[in-house]
Amino acid sequence: MSDNLLSLMTFFPLVGMIVVLFLPREADRLIKSVTLVVTIITFFISLPLAFDDVFKTSAAMQYTEFARWISIGDYFQMNYNVGVDGISLWLVLLTTFIMPIAILSTWQAIDKYTKAFMALALLLETAMLGAFISLDLFLFYIFWELMLIPMYFMIGIWGGKNRIYASVKFFLFTAVGSLLMLVAIIYVYYFSVKVGVPFENGFSVAHFYNLDIPGNLQNWLFLAFAFSFAIKVPMFPVHTWLPDAHTEAPTAGSVILAAILLKMGTYGYVRFAIPLFPEATQTYTPFLATLCVIGIIYGALVAMMQEDVKKLVAYSSVSHLGFVMLGVFAMNLQGLSGGMLQMINHGISTGALFLIVGFIYERRHTRLIVEFGGIAKKMPIFATIFLIITLSSIGLPGTNGFVGEFLILVGAFESELRWFAVIATTGVIFAAVYMLWMYQRVMVGKLKNPANETLKDLNAREIVIMLPLLLFVFWIGIYPNTFFEKMNPSLENLIDQVKAKQQVAMMVEEVEQAPIKIVVND
C-alpha cells in the first residue's frame, strides 16, 4: 500500500471524476456528496504522510515510484517519476486538506452544471497533486498544464459578470509563461543529453540538479522558468490576472486558486528554478527581491483602496506572496522555512478569507464594501471567525501568519537582502491598515443598509467548514515545529546544494579573472 501511496492519492480523485461522470445530471446533492467523499478519502489516503517521522531525519525523496513512460526512439524519454520530501510534503497535505473544504463550500453556491463542476474539481485535484509530487520535469509540465484547463472553465462557466474576460486573461497569462517554461525544459533536457547524461533518466530533476550549465545559458533558462513561475505566484508586475480571476471565480475556485494554485509558482522556484540554476539565481536575486518588496507594498496599497472585498483579498495575496518569495530568495534556513510555512499559512488564511467572502456573497449577492456595515450584530459567530482570520492575515503573534512572516523577515535580514527586509517590514503596518479598515467597514458601525437586516448567522455546515482552518491558525501559531521539523532537513539539503554551486561558480570566476597574476608568478 505505502509503495503506491502517492499514485493512489493522486489518481483517486481521477477515479472519482469518472464515477461522477456516470451519475445522473439532476442528482445535484448526490454528485456533491460523492465528490465530497472522494476528496475526504483522498485526504485520508494522504494522511500517513503527515505522521511519517522519516521526514524529520531524511532529506531524501520518500515514497518514490518510477516507471518508464513515453519513449520516442533514443532521443526522448519521460518517466513516471514521483516522490515526496519535506518541501512538497505539506503542500501535498494542504491540497488534500483544502479540497473537501472547497467542495463543501459549493453546497449552495454551485447550482448549474454541478456535474461538470465537480468533475473538473476532481480533475484539478489530480493535476495539483501530480504537480507537487513530480520528479520528472516533463511530467511536472503535463500536470502543470492540466491544472490550467479546469480552472479556466471554472472561472469561465461559473464565474461572475466579467467571467469571460477574466478567464481568458487567466489563460493567456499562464499559457504564455508555461510555453516559455516548456522551451526551457526541453532545452535543459537537450543539454543534459548532450553532456552525456543517459537519456533513460528522462527529465529527472535529480539528475538535472547535477548539470553544470554555463553561466549565460543558465541565465536564459532561469529567466524562462522564473517568468513562468512569477506569473503563477504572482509577482509584481505580472499579477494583474489574479484580481480579475479571483473576483470572477466562484468561491470554491477562488479558494483552490489562492490556497494551492498560487503555491505552484512559489513551489516551482524552490523545487526547480533555484536549484537547477543556482548561479543565475544569485545574479537575479537583487532584481527579483526588489519585485517582491514592491509587490508587498504595492499589493497592500492597492488592497487598501479596493471597494470590492474579494478584490481586496486578491490584492492582499500579492502582498503575502511577496513575503513568501522574499523568504525564498533569502536562501537561508529561516527565510526558506518561513517562506514554506507562509505558503501553507496563506493557503489557510486566504482560503478562509475567500470562504468568508463567499458566505456574505451568497447571502447578499454583492461584495461591495459600501453595501455592508454593522453586520457583526446580526452575525456574531461569523464576526468572531472573520476577526480571527483577519488577525491571522495581519500576522498577529499567536496566529499562523506571524510565525511565517517573522521567519521570512529574520531570514531576509540575515541574508544579503537586509534592506529589502527593512522595507518589507513596513508591510506589517499596511496589512493592519487594509484588513482592519475593511473589517471595520463591513462588520462594525451602525447597521444602515436595510438589506442587511435579515442576514442570518453561519449555519452548521459553514461552521464545520471554518473549524479546521481555525484549528490550524492557532496550531501553526503556537506550535509550528510540527511543520518545521519535517521540512527542515530537506530545506537544509537544498540550501547546501545551492550554496555549494554558487560558491564554486564564484571561485571559478575569481580564477578566470586572475590569469595575469599566474603568468607573473611563473
Next chain:
Amino acid sequence: MYNYLWLIPIMPLIGCIVNGLLGKKFIKNEKAIGAIATLAVFSSFLLSVKYFFQLLGDPVKTHQQVVFSWMSVGDLQIDWGFLFDPLTAIMLLVVTGVGSLIHLYSIGYMHGDPGYYRFFSYLNLFVFAMLMLVTGNNAMVMFVGWEGVGLCSYLLIGFYIDKKSAGDAAKKAFVVNRIGDFGFLLGVFLLFWTLGSEHGVWTLNFVDLAHHGHVLGFGGTVVTIVTLCFFLGATGKSAQIPLYTWLPDAMEGPTPVSALIHAATMVTAGVYMIGRMNVLFAMSPTTMMTVAIVGAMTAIFAASIGFAQNDIKRVLAYSTVSQLGYMFMAMGVGAFTAGIFHLMTHAFFKACLFLGSGSVIHSMHHALHHAHLDDDAQDMRNMGGLRKKMPITFITFAVSCLAISGVPGLSAFFSKDEILWWTFGSTRGMWYVWAIGAVAAGMTAFYMFRCLYMTFYGKEKTDARAKDHIHESPLVITIPLMVLGLLAVVGGYIGVPAILGGSNHIHHFLEPVFGHASEIYHIGIKEAMHHNHALEYGLMALSIAIAFLGIAVASVMYLMKPELPAKFTKMFPKFHRLVFNKWYIDELYDAIVVNPVKAFGTFCWRGFDVKVIDGVVNGVAKLVGLCSAGLRHTQTGLFHNYALAMVLGMVVMVAVFVLR
C-alpha cells in the same frame, strides 16, 4: 519553586475562553459572567502575591520556566518561556491587582449592557496578553503580549460597535501601535542578527541578553540603532511623541477599559520594555538622551493640551500621556527604579481617577437618560457641584488629584520627586529635562485641579431636570475606588528616599535587575551631588512650591473667580483655539501621511494597475486581434489564391537560392 508561573497568564485566558464561548448562550447571568472573569484575574493575583513573597525570601532573584519550544529553526530557537524576577513581580502585582479591582468595578459599570459577556471576555484576554508581556523570558513572547494588548485595546476601544467614532479610534490605535511594532521588530532583527553573526550568541532571551549584551560595545552604532528601534516601539505603545495621538481617541472605549488599559497597564508596556532591556539601553547614551528628551517633551506638550479639554476623560487621557512622559524621562536619565516606581504609583492614582470619572459618567448618564436629555455625560461643563451627591467618588478623586499633583506625603510625590532629582543629578541627567519636568509638574497640578473643580465644585451646571437623579454609585463601583484611593495615598511609602529618613525598599528590591548595568556603565547620582543634601532639599522644596502654585492658580480661576477662564479665552482666542484643537497634530498627520498614502494607493490601483499594466496586456491582446483580423483576409478559402501564394513563395525561394 515557581512551577506554576505559566498559570498566571493562563488563568485569565481560560476566563476569556469560557465567557467568550459560553457567555452568550449558556451562562447568560451577568453576575456569573462577571464573577468568572474577576476570579480568573484574582486567582492570578493571588498566585502573584504568593510568588512575590517567595521571591522576597529567595536568594536567587531570577527564575525561568520553559513550557515548550515555539519556533525551532536552525540558529533561531524561541521558547514559550517565562521569567520571574523582581521587575516582573512588581508588574504582576500591579497588573493583576489593579486588574482585579477594575474587573470588579466593571461588574457594576457594565450592568445591563447587551455585550456584557463580550466585554468580560475581551477584558480577560487583555489581562492574559499583558501578563504574557511582563512574564515572557524572551523578546518574542513579550511581542506576543505586546501585540496582544494592542489587539485587545482595539477590541475594547471599539466595544460600542454602533459608534463610528469608536471604530475609527480603535483602528487608529491599532495602526499607530503597529507603526511602533514595526520598530520593535526591526530592533529584534538587528539585535538577533548582530549578536549571532558577529558574536556567536544567537539569542533573544532576556537573561542571555543581559549577560551577553555588553559584546555590542558601549556607545556602539548597532546598539544605538537597536535601542532606538525598540524605543520607536515604546512610543507607539506608550503614547509618546510622535505616536501619542491614538490615546486620547481611545477614550471612546468604556471607562473601565480606559482605566485598565489606557492608564494603568498597557500604556506602561514601553516603560517596562526599556526596564527589561536596561542593559542595552544603558549602553547607548544617545538613545538614553533621546528617551529622556522625548519623555520631557511629551510630558509638557500633553499637559498643555490638558489645559483646554472639556471632556473629563480626555483630560485624564492627556494627563496619562504626560505622566508616561515622566516615566520615559526617568528611564532616559537612568533612573530605572524611579521610572518603575512612578509606573506603579501612576497605576494606582490614575486608575482611581479614571474609575472616579467613570462613576461620575455612569451616574450622569443615568440621570440624563432618565430625564430624556441628550447632553454629553462626559462634558465637565455639564457637571459641577457633584461633591455632595457623590461623596465617595469625590473624596477618592480628590485624593488622587492631590497625589498626581505631587503633594507631599502622597504616593506620586515620592516617585515624581525621585524622577526629578535624577533628571537633575544623574550622570545621564540634563538640567533642561529637569526644568521641563518641573514646569510640567506645575501644569499637571493646574489642569487636574481645574478638572476637579469643574466636576465637583461650583455651581451645579447639570440640567435641572436631570440633576436630582445624580447619586452615588453602588458599592461594587465604590469599593475599587476606595482601595485605589488608599493605594494612591500610601503606595509611595515603599520608595521613601533616604534623605527623608526612608529606606527606599523598591530600590533595593529592583537592585538585581537594574544594579548591574548601572554599575558597569556608571549610571547614578553624580559624585558631587551625592551628599549635597541642601541641593536635594532645595529641589524638593521647589517642586512642592511649583505644585502648590499650580493648585493655587486653578483654585483662583475655577473656584474663586470662575469668570476668569472665559476672559483668558477672549484675550487669546487664537492661542486657545490652537490648544483646544490639540495643536492640530491629527490634522497635520492626516495631511502629510494618511491622505498621501491613500492617494498613492489609488494611483497604484487606478493609475498603474489598470492603466499601465493592464493597458499593456490588453493592448497586446488587441494588437494580436488586429493582426489576425488583417491576416484573416488572406484566408479566403479560394484554391487559386492559395496556389498563387505557393507559386509566389517558390519563386522567391528560388530567386534567393540562385542569387545568393
